[in-house]
Amino acid sequence: MAQLPGAALPAKGPMVPHPVAVRHLQRETHDTYTLTLDPPDPDQGLPFTPGQFTMLYLFGIGEVPISISGDPASPMQLVHTIRAVGNVTRPMQDMQRGSVLGVRGPFGTGWPVREARGKDVVLVAGGIGLAPLRPLICHLLKRREDYGHISIFYGARSPADILYRKELESWGGRFDIDVSVIVDHAASDWYGDVGVVTTLLCKLRCDAGNTIVMTCGPEIMMRFVTRELNHLNIADEQIYVSMERNMQCAVGMCGHCQYGPGFVCKDGPVYRLDRIKPFLGIREI
Amino acid sequence: MSNIHDLAQIIREHPFSQGMSDEHIQLLTGCAKNTHFSDGAYLFREGDDADTFYWIRAGKVAMEFHAPPRGTLQIDCRKAGEALGWSWIVEPYRWFCDARALEDTRALAFDATCLRGKMESDLQLACALYRRFVPLMYRGLQRTQLQLLDVYGGN
Numbered sequence: 560m561a562q563l564p565g566a567a568l569p570a571k572g573p574m575v576p577h578p579v580a581v582r583h584l585q586r587e588t589h590d591t592y593t594l595t596l597d598p599p600d601p602d603q604g605l606p607f608t609p610g611q612f613t614m615l616y617l618f619g620i621g622e623v624p625i626s627i628s629g630d631p632a633s634p635m636q637l638v639h640t641i642r643a644v645g646n647v648t649r650p651m652q653d654m655q656r657g658s659v660l661g662v663r664g665p666f667g668t669g670w671p672v673r674e675a676r677g678k679d680v681v682l683v684a685g686g687i688g689l690a691p692l693r694p695l696i697c698h699l700l701k702r703r704e705d706y707g708h709i710s711i712f713y714g715a716r717s718p719a720d721i722l723y724r725k726e727l728e729s730w731g732g733r734f735d736i737d738v739s740v741i742v743d744h745a746a747s748d749w750y751g752d753v754g755v756v757t758t759l760l761c762k763l764r765c766d767a768g769n770t771i772v773m774t775c776g777p778e779i780m781m782r783f784v785t786r787e788l789n790h791l792n793i794a795d796e797q798i799y800v801s802m803e804r805n806m807q808c809a810v811g812m813c814g815h816c817q818y819g820p821g822f823v824c825k826d827g828p829v830y831r832l833d834r835i836k837p838f839l840g841i842r843e844i
Numbered sequence: 845m846s847n848i849h850d851l852a853q854i855i856r857e858h859p860f861s862q863g864m865s866d867e868h869i870q871l872l873t874g875c876a877k878n879t880h881f882s883d884g885a886y887l888f889r890e891g892d893d894a895d896t897f898y899w900i901r902a903g904k905v906a907m908e909f910h911a912p913p914r915g916t917l918q919i920d921c922r923k924a925g926e927a928l929g930w931s932w933i934v935e936p937y938r939w940f941c942d943a944r945a946l947e948d949t950r951a952l953a954f955d956a957t958c959l960r961g962k963m964e965s966d967l968q969l970a971c972a973l974y975r976r977f978v979p980l981m982y983r984g985l986q987r988t989q990l991q992l993l994d995v996y997g998g999n
Contacts, residue, residue, distance in 0.1 A: 744991070747908065758987060777996065
């Protein structure tokens with residue numbers, strides 16, 4: 560692991576980025592890539608809870624909040640799957656092995672892995688929303704016996720936009736987990752489902768009263784997913800959503816990601832639905 | 845006679861007929877037959893007369909448009925337990941898209957002309973069918989609206 564200038568300096572607080580080297584960049588889809596970074600601490604790695612995010616700083620250009628998408632059991636490699644959509648994430652996709660980024664974090668709340676123990680677990684993801692759920696899936700599969708029935712429902716724009724395709728195929732091949740994938744539209748060589756992710760929920764096999772649902776994707780998708788789950792007698796208290804807002808400082812100071820009385824960077828991004836539902840309908844936030 | 849009896853039972857067991865009276869099941873049975881499509885076979889094509897509609901018993905069917913230069917686009921699919929096709933119920937009774945079996949598919953095929961005639965003379969039957977098809981259309985419209993939003997498309 561390369562020792563970078565400044566990497567050995569003591570941490571100066573959560574606002575100071577740690578320089579880390581790019582270890583590997585893998586293209587996932589036409590606009591999405593996975594960055595594997597060296598950890599800021601070469602001894603401890605970067606321990607994190609599934610669902611947390613870091614701030615990635617492309618020096619001289621800007622900083623962006625990105626969910627960690629690696630395996631929490633492997634803290635020695637810091638993995639992020641990123642969609643190239645903005646002024647920072649577009650040039651970031653051109654980074655080479657050994658290039659240096661700044662990292663702060665991890666920040667925010669994680670998925671409720673303890674609360675879910677002994678229960679059926681349902682994951683509903685849309686588009687890049689599968690990335691923040693990937694650490695959770697790794698965790699669930701490593702501790703498979705701690706959980707009841709596990710279902711993953713994933714919606715993507717088209718077959719070419721499916722994230723982690725090989726892993727989805729591998730998870731779908733297991734006998735102890737249900738994986739369903741649906742795309743908005745496809746060419747004639749696609750033999751999977753076509754439609755919206757809510758359509759898949761009619762396949763849901765779970766004990767509604769003893770189920771935890773975790774969903775991540777575009778907010779409008781989560782709104783329709785939660786509505787469908789309520790129809791299936793799954794209460795808001797059983798549903799966790801990962802919210803996305805304009806997070807900048809990541810420590811609840813700057814106020815950019817204020818959501819109701821709290822801040823998404825500090826009180827989120829993972830929320831229990833009933834705790835934020837009053838704010839979901841307010842268009843101004 | 846036993847074939848008719850079997851067909852009525854198959855119709856009765858299909859989720860789409862749940863709650864239908866025996867009388868209406870018998871009326872449907874008079875317009876129905878069992879059918880099978882091999883993987884890749886077309887159930888209907890865009891612009892054809894919508895003279896048959898289907899309740900799928902097993903398999904999967906893609907709903908598609910041929911859209912040059914992009915080629916064929918799948919926009920929806922239907923599976924076992926679902927009904928396929930609304931165009932038979934709305935004038936001018938022509939299919940709006942193609943329907944192609946994605947795997948070996950078994951379905952109940954209903955003669956639309958036969959059934960439209962029965963619906964004209966039996967408004968209760970018409971009501972029973974519309975009560976099943978309107979929610980289907982409503983859900984289809986909702987799905988289409990969500991697809992139009994292109995929610996996964998990024999900025």
